[in-house]
Amino acid sequence: MENIDWGNLPFGYLKTDYNVRCYYREGKWGELEISSSEYLNLHIAATSIHYGQEAFEGMKAFRGKDNKIRVFRWKENAKRMIASASGIRMAEVPLDLFKKAIWKVVALNKKYVPPYGSGASLYIRPLLIGVGAEVGVKPAKDYLFLVFVSPVGPYFKEGIKPVDMMICRDCDRAAPLGTGHIKVGGNYAASMVAIHRAHSNGFANVVFLDAKEKNFIDECGPANFFGIKNNTYITPDSPSILPSITNKCLIQLAQDMGMKTEIRKVKVDELASFEEAGACGTAAVISPISMIVDIEEGVTYKYGNQDKPGPISMKLYQKLQAIQTGDEPDPYGWIDIIE
Ligand SMILES: *Cc1c(COP(=O)(O)O)cnc(C)c1O
Numbered sequence: 486m487e488n489i490d491w492g493n494l495p496f497g498y499l500k501t502d503y504n505v506r507c508y509y510r511e512g513k514w515g516e517l518e519i520s521s522s523e524y525l526n527l528h529i530a531a532t533s534i535h536y537g538q539e540a541f542e543g544m545k546a547f548r549g550k551d552n553k554i555r556v557f558r559w560k561e562n563a564k565r566m567i568a569s570a571s572g573i574r575m576a577e578v579p580l581d582l583f584k585k586a587i588w589k590v591v592a593l594n595k596k597y598v599p600p601y602g603s604g605a606s607l608y609i610r611p612l613l614i615g616v617g618a619e620v621g622v623k624p625a626k627d628y629l630f631l632v633f634v635s636p637v638g639p640y641f642k643e644g645i646k647p648v649d650m651m652i653c654r655d656c657d658r659a660a661p662l663g664t665g666h667i668k669v670g671g672n673y674a675a676s677m678v679a680i681h682r683a684h685s686n687g688f689a690n691v692v693f694l695d696a697k698e699k700n701f702i703d704e705c706g707p708a709n710f711f712g713i714k715n716n717t718y719i720t721p722d723s724p725s726i727l728p729s730i731t732n733k734c735l736i737q738l739a740q741d742m743g744m745k746t747e748i749r750k751v752k753v754d755e756l757a758s759f760e761e762a763g764a765c766g767t768a769a770v771i772s773p774i775s776m777i778v779d780i781e782e783g784v785t786y787k788y789g790n791q792d793k794p795g796p797i798s799m800k801l802y803q804k805l806q807a808i809q810t811g812d813e814p815d816p817y818g819w820i821d822i823i824e
Pocket residue numbers: 543668704706707708709727728729730731732765766767768
């Protein structure tokens with residue numbers, strides 16, 4: 486712990502001192518427990534490991550110039566986890582329990598919240614799993630809500646850098662009436678073959694199309710897609726997209742910068758008309774896209790200068806980061822300070 490190189494931390498797991506846990510048993514949530522173990526003692530027939538009763542969240546805390554710890558939009562994550570739980574028939578974590586767990590785990594690990602100016606932050610990972618034993622396919626009776634944290638480095642070490650993406654036409658992440666709109670592990674499992682293929686071909690990630698018609702943009706791997714043209718921020722509307730909180734923020738910021746915003750279906754061939762394109766999510770905030778290759782169709786879409794993010798993507802990125810670290814005021818109530 487003594488000598489963490491904050492500026493060179495990867496985006497990965499680093500052991501901290503504590504995690505917090507709460508069990509749902511006999512129809513109710515118990516007391517929040519503090520643990521210093523990195524392991525779970527799990528029943529071999531737990532529904533999470535057989536039938537995918539698992540949902541998670543990803544959020545961040547930042548240290549400001551004033552040294553205060555800021556948590557970003559935790560309530561949005563809490564609400565999304567409720568939607569995820571209800572979408573796969575798990576016990577829902579109430580907002581107050583979610584908040585209590587976040588506050589506790591951050592306070593217990595406050596020495597791991599990276600210093601202001603390092604570009605690093607504290608990644609917070611809430612997890613909800615079925616722990617009750619079942620052999621037939623049905624929801625567990627018992628659940629575990631757990632939150633761990635890990636300090637993570639800036640996603641782009643040498644500054645925000647555009648990436649290349651690959652359209653995947655022979656794999657789907659989520660079905661239109663499936664579970665794409667909730668943050669459950671099964672969606673990630675379903676995306677791994679495609680993401681592996683993208684990586685082995687030198688691409689940063691996959692652009693998934695809508696599963697039914699293969700005609701509209703869905704998501705960029707584990708991030709939402711946006712395109713910019715004619716002073717308009719455009720992001721796809723689809724029932725299989727996970728509603729990104731980062732995307733919501735960018736829509737708000739774009740509007741307040743005087744841009745128009747559109748949430749609507751985006752046809753694949755509309756990619757040719759964008760001036761800028763990007764992927765957005767908590768981990769990287771924005772990954773600007775330099776190129777999208779549609780191998781099967783033999784088409785490549787290119788955006789701006791290959792080494793530099795477009796001006797609007799950059800402006801949105803800087804604005805959101807400034808609010809997160811407290812460098813700029815937070816008129817939206819996105820920040821909560823953990824004393
Ligand atoms: C978590 C996630 C995102 C990003 O959501 P944020 O709330 O912005 O972090 C986008 N797509 C998928 C599939 C995700 O799981």
